[in-house]
Amino acid sequence: MAYVVALTVPIVLLELAIDDQTVRLTPLLILLPAFPAAVGTVRQTVCAVSWVLIVITGVLTYRPLPSWYDYMIVMLLAAVLGVLCVLTCRRRIRREMDLRRVRSTAVALQRQMLRPLPILTDRVIVDGIYLPVEADRLVGGDIYEVVASPYGTRLLFGDVQGKGLPAIGAAFAMLGAFREAAQREPTLTALVDSLESAVVRHNVFAQQTGEPERFVTALILGVDASTDTQAVNCGHPPPYLLEAGPVAPVLFGDPGVPLGLADLTPKPRTVVWFPFPAGATLLACSDGVTEARSITGVFYPLEERLRAWAGGSPWDIASNLVSDLSRHSAGQQRDDITALVVRRAA
Known part of the structure; x- marks a missing residue:
């Protein structure tokens, strides 16, 4: 006035x-x-x-x-x-x-769907950033979960096809299946098979209600007492290992098909082992990070940036990544951004 x-x-x-x-x-x-x-x-x-x-x-x-x-x-x-x-x-x-x-x-839904970070188990500490592409929507297509099971710590990083509320049903199906199967299944392949069945069942229900079928790209890790870590990659971007040596993506070979599409290939999903020693750090991020571009079309130089941040805390690495990514893309976020930093307990 x-x-x-x-x-x-x-x-x-x-x-x-x-x-x-x-x-x-x-x-x-x-x-x-x-x-x-x-x-x-x-x-x-x-x-x-x-x-x-x-x-x-x-x-x-x-x-x-x-x-x-x-x-x-x-x-x-x-x-x-x-x-x-x-x-x-x-x-x-x-x-x-x-x-x-x-x-x-949305806040209540997010609390029920995704646990707040950081998450601490006897094997790892997980911290990071979760930023849906839509500012007014706190739940995006990216999902994550960490479960301390009798077989070690199991970690899930996933990305549900599609956006908005229709994709949340598939995300709930994935998270519920992972939380249950991570405690029940002794092997990582059996855990992934349970996730595949959950996505297939959800797609059957989606067809009955007129919703489109969806697939889920996912990376499932198993961290136990061994110095090596198990991984099953279902079409998800590979994580980056940050330790004393050079920063590089973990090579899994064939990434495999996303969850929900196993019938399209006769090859079964297999477990890959990679070194993840005590004190090392693993960065798992969504394609909103790996496929981010500047206004001139230049891809974000993720490996180059991670070399400078390798010695920081999990939170510092994730927050530095998000702020630097925003500068690189001039604030034009085109996809959900999830950056989770996993540090192996000493």
């Missing part, structure tokens, strides 16, 4: 200072209530409309327009635009309240 009054004063002074009766600035005041309507409350908008009507009436009484008809036109426009500003403000506030309710629901 203060800036409405502040804008009114120079307009009125200029109006009174101009001798030419054909140049009138007072009608411009009818536009001022649009400012509180866009950012303020309904009460502030009503006060702005009332103030403008009072000022216009006073100025035009002191310095009348050429005809009574012109006066009625100005006052009618001021009243109509004032009512529209009040209605627009009410609609905006109601929409903002709806968005806050949706955001609160």
Whole structure:
């Protein structure tokens, strides 16, 4: 309201200072209530409309327009635009309240779906960043989970095909199956088979309800007492190993098909072992990181950046990655960004 009054004063002074009766600035005041309507409350908008009507009436009484008809036109426009500003403000506030309710629901959904970071087990500490592409939606297509099982710590990094609420059903199916099978299955291949069955069952249900079938790219790790770590890659970008040596992606060979598409290939999924010694760090990220580009089309130099951050804490590595990625892409996030840093306990 203060800036409405502040804008009114120079307009009125200029109006009174101009001798030419054909140049009138007072009608411009009818536009001022649009400012509180866009950012303020309904009460502030009503006060702005009332103030403008009072000022216009006073100025035009002191310095009348050429005809009574012109006066009625100005006052009618001021009243109509004032009512529209009040209605627009009410609609905006109601929409903002709806968005806050949706955001609160998304927060509750995220807490049920994804555990907050960091996650600590007797084998690893996992920290990182989770940023859905849509700022108003706290749950994206990327999923993760860490389970301390009788067979060691099992880790899941995944990306559900598609975006929005339709993809959340597949994400729930994956997470529920992983949390159960990670405690039950003694081998990583049996765990992956359980995940495959869960995605297939979800797709059958999706067909019955008219939803499209979905697949899930996933990386499943098993960290036990051995210095080597087991991994099954189902079409997910490979993780990067950060230790004393050079930073490089872990080579798994054939990445395998995503979960839900096992029937398309006769080759069974196999376990790959790779060294993951105590104190080493593993970075698993989504394709929102590996496929990020600058405004000129240059891919993000992930390996080069990781070499400079290799000695930092898991949180520092993830936060540095996200801030540097935002600078590289000029803030134009095109996909969900998930960066999880796994440090092997000493």
